[in-house]
Amino acid sequence: MEGIQNLLEKYFSVGIIWEILPYLLKGALFTIIFSVSSEIIGIIIGLVTSMIRTSKIKVLNQLAMIYVDLFRGTPLLMQIIFVYYALPYLGINLPAPIAGIVALSVNSGAYVTEIFRAGIDSIDKGQIEASRSLGMSYIKTMRYIIIPQTFKRVLPPLTNEFVALIKDSSLLSVIAISELLRTAREMMTWKLNPSSLTAAAILYLLITLPLTRLVSHMENKLKKSDAH
Amino acid sequence: MIKIVDLHKKFGDLHVLKGINLNVNKGEVMVILGPSGSGKSTLLRSINLLEVPTSGHIYFDDVDITAKKIDRNRVRQRVGMVFQAFNLFPHMTVLGNVTLALLKVLKMKKDEAVKIGTDLLIRVGLRDKINSYPNQLSGGQKQRVAIARALAMNPEVMLFDEVTSALDPELVKEVLDVMKDLAKSGMTMLVVTHEMGFAKEVGSHVIFMDEGLIVEEGLAADIFENPRHPRTKVFLDAVLH
Numbered sequence: 001m002e003g004i005q006n007l008l009e010k011y012f013s014v015g016i017i018w019e020i021l022p023y024l025l026k027g028a029l030f031t032i033i034f035s036v037s038s039e040i041i042g043i044i045i046g047l048v049t050s051m052i053r054t055s056k057i058k059v060l061n062q063l064a065m066i067y068v069d070l071f072r073g074t075p076l077l078m079q080i081i082f083v084y085y086a087l088p089y090l091g092i093n094l095p096a097p098i099a100g101i102v103a104l105s106v107n108s109g110a111y112v113t114e115i116f117r118a119g120i121d122s123i124d125k126g127q128i129e130a131s132r133s134l135g136m137s138y139i140k141t142m143r144y145i146i147i148p149q150t151f152k153r154v155l156p157p158l159t160n161e162f163v164a165l166i167k168d169s170s171l172l173s174v175i176a177i178s179e180l181l182r183t184a185r186e187m188m189t190w191k192l193n194p195s196s197l198t199a200a201a202i203l204y205l206l207i208t209l210p211l212t213r214l215v216s217h218m219e220n221k222l223k224k225s226d227a228h
Numbered sequence: 229m230i231k232i233v234d235l236h237k238k239f240g241d242l243h244v245l246k247g248i249n250l251n252v253n254k255g256e257v258m259v260i261l262g263p264s265g266s267g268k269s270t271l272l273r274s275i276n277l278l279e280v281p282t283s284g285h286i287y288f289d290d291v292d293i294t295a296k297k298i299d300r301n302r303v304r305q306r307v308g309m310v311f312q313a314f315n316l317f318p319h320m321t322v323l324g325n326v327t328l329a330l331l332k333v334l335k336m337k338k339d340e341a342v343k344i345g346t347d348l349l350i351r352v353g354l355r356d357k358i359n360s361y362p363n364q365l366s367g368g369q370k371q372r373v374a375i376a377r378a379l380a381m382n383p384e385v386m387l388f389d390e391v392t393s394a395l396d397p398e399l400v401k402e403v404l405d406v407m408k409d410l411a412k413s414g415m416t417m418l419v420v421t422h423e424m425g426f427a428k429e430v431g432s433h434v435i436f437m438d439e440g441l442i443v444e445e446g447l448a449a450d451i452f453e454n455p456r457h458p459r460t461k462v463f464l465d466a467v468l469h
């Protein structure tokens with residue numbers, strides 16, 4: 001009984017949560033801003049890189065593959081630290097928020113590349129041939145034929161990737177960006193009580209749950225339209 | 229109009245075309261026969277450069293389209309192709325399929341493209357399907373849309389690769405009828421088909437391919453009446469009886 005009482009006091013103190021909520025909401029806002037902007041840039045990077053990956057230009061293709069392997073195969077935390085602490089030695093001094101967005105979007109771009117590549121590969125090759133045989137260039141074929149058909153199919157994995165990115169953005173706390181998790185930890189030291197962590201967890205859920213629900217909904221719809 | 233000289237195509241170690249020589253004149257309907265794997269599709273696909281020849285030349289009105297500096301997209305605009313699997317664009321309406329290249333390649337104005345597309349769809353008997361999506365059509369209707377789509381670019385040559393093979397038997401005729409009309413209108417056509425009735429009636433010339441070579445060629449009437457090459461005889465016996 002005493003254990004539970006202690007747990008409630010330490011992790012579910014309503015009074016403390018109420019007091020620090022404005023700070024947490026501000027942290028959550030930062031989390032959203034960083035994730036959304038990185039996701040958008042990541043999608044642009046992924047779109048371009050996936051087209052390179054599916055084209056026949058060997059050198060570019062190899063470079064794109066190295067990029068994907070490198071950023072999917074090393075910890076994001078390391079990438080963030082490199083961009084912020086190592087690039088200055090090359091004369092590239094990025095303020096923390098920019099460094100954070102750069103690291104997150106380049107990392108996300110690697111995952112998005114593979115999502116788009118799988119999507120493009122899943123489109124019947126006959127679509128490309130029909131388009132090319134009309135005299136459409138490779139770029140136009142991608143733009144008007146392949147990408148529009150790919151988009152519907154990649155939306156669920158893309159949203160999953162976005163959810164992962166939202167959670168991963170908490171790693172930005174290592175370069176002193178006051179996103180949600182870092183704010184919660186600051187509040188914990190200030191109040192000498194970890195209830196702020198509980199509140200932050202709930203806020204993360206409030207952001208991600210609608211997205212994960214959306215994914216299931218889209219997957220169901222896709223199943224139905226494919227059954228046609 | 230089209231002159232093919234010593235055309236070779238290899239896929240890795242697989243030698244698929246082993247020296248094809250062929251002339252196609254304007255207005256001819258060249259029927260291409262031959263067993264599976266003999267290279268019929270590869271030959272057709274070489275003519276609009278969907279396959280790049282390993283060696284040899286293809287001349288289109290005396291211009292070598294296998295030359296390095298040639299603009300492949302321009303060549304393809306002059307050659308229409310219809311595939312066995314239709315390959316319609318599922319995210320666009322029937323009219324959208326037919327007008328796409330007019331709008332995006334020729335940069336035609338919308339109303340002009342719609343006029344051309346509508347006329348073509350009427351010509352292939354699909355006036356009432358203009359705003360349908362491909363998945364709402366039967367196989368025969370899909371293939372007629374595909375023909376209209378290829379015709380939209382006003383090509384000088386049309387390539388047909390077994391365009392009725394994926395159709396239910398009762399839908400074959402409506403597609404062949406469209407092709408017959410096209411032949412009558414003077415279109416130059418290369419047609420890979422197993423429809424011997426069509427080949428006899430509409431074909432002006434026939435080539436018979438085997439293992440990457442043309443083993444027999446001539447006027448349609450001659451070849452169907454007295455094939456000379458033993459392979460052609462066996463093949464015709466098998467498909468005609």
Ligand SMILES: Nc1ncnc2c1ncn2[C@@H]1O[C@H](COP(=O)(O)OP(=O)(O)OP(=O)(O)O)[C@@H](O)[C@H]1O
Nearest residue numbers: 239242244262263264265266267268269270271390
């Ligand atoms: N892209 C490719 N890569 C490797 N091999 C290929 C490719 N395309 C065709 N081939 C091979 O080339 C040979 C000729 O193929 P092609 O499709 O031209 O024959 P076809 O005469 O059209 O046969 P079918 O009547 O079955 O359509 C076959 O052995 C085929 O497997």
Ligand SMILES: [Mg+2]
Nearest residue numbers: 268269270389
């Ligand atoms: Mg074939």
